Amino acid sequence: MSIFHFKPLRQQTDEQLMARAAAGSDTAFEELYRRYARRLKGFFFLQLGGDEELAADAMHDVFLRAYEARSSYQEGRRVDTWLFTIAYNICRNHYRSNAYEAQLLATLDSEPVNDQQIEVELDEATLDQALEQALAELPPSLHQIFSLHYQEELTIPQIAEIVDIPEGTVKSRLHKTMNIIRKKLKKYEDK
Known part of the structure; x- marks a missing residue:
């Protein structure tokens, strides 16, 4: 029997929760969601121009990616660092796609319409x-x-x-x- 069963989920460390989630515990993953959803949404709100809907979508994307990769989580790695690395990459991809869009729109706007x-x-x-x-x-x-x-x-x-x-x-x-x-x-x- 594992030490995980002796402590309630709220008293376990992030790393313990992630190890349980990697082993298949959805309730452990839900606890991580509860702990980090608000922080990640705030991070995205600030990074993505104050768009609350976009921030919420990006936050859900982090957890979707983390859930899909939970079995490959490396024990000992800090969970908060892992989640924010995913968040950073989502922001970077967003910036890239917006930069391309902005460049395209600027090009179109600069050409006189005949x-x-x-x-x-x-x-x-x-x-x-x-x-x-x-x-x-x-x-x-x-x-x-x-x-x-x-x-x-x-x-x-x-x-x-x-x-x-x-x-x-x-x-x-x-x-x-x-x-x-x-x-x-x-x-x-x-x-």
């Missing part, structure tokens, strides 16, 4: 999407010739050789393809 440029980019994106859709609906033979000419920038004689059809057929297929695309994109023309 409504006309945004509108042009949106229009171009919409038109590109409509063109992709129109090309996807083409028969494969027309789509291939279009791609070879307009995307790969090959000449009509080169395409005729690749596809093994007369140059006139390449020209007529390109003409037909352009008519189909014009009809599908007509609604995007400036009026």
Whole structure:
């Protein structure tokens, strides 16, 4: 029988409680929570800009991490040091993520907003999407010739050789393809 059973939980040291928690005692871990929750929440409140909700979340995160790692607790290590090390790392991660966010927001805020440029980019994106859709609906033979000419920038004689059809057929297929695309994109023309 262990010495832990002779003393009530409130009279045991933090290290004794942690050793019991590591052995599987949830009540011992709850006693540690009772002892340190308020201190950790206060620490986070001061470190995280006075945000009570964020402080409470961070405090719970410390105990969640400690609970998950309880079986790897090294006997003899001070529990308060261990918990505050976890707390420090949570703050450090919070600072890093906020610094990244702040840097990103500062960059975005420093760039002048040009409504006309945004509108042009949106229009171009919409038109590109409509063109992709129109090309996807083409028969494969027309789509291939279009791609070879307009995307790969090959000449009509080169395409005729690749596809093994007369140059006139390449020209007529390109003409037909352009008519189909014009009809599908007509609604995007400036009026």
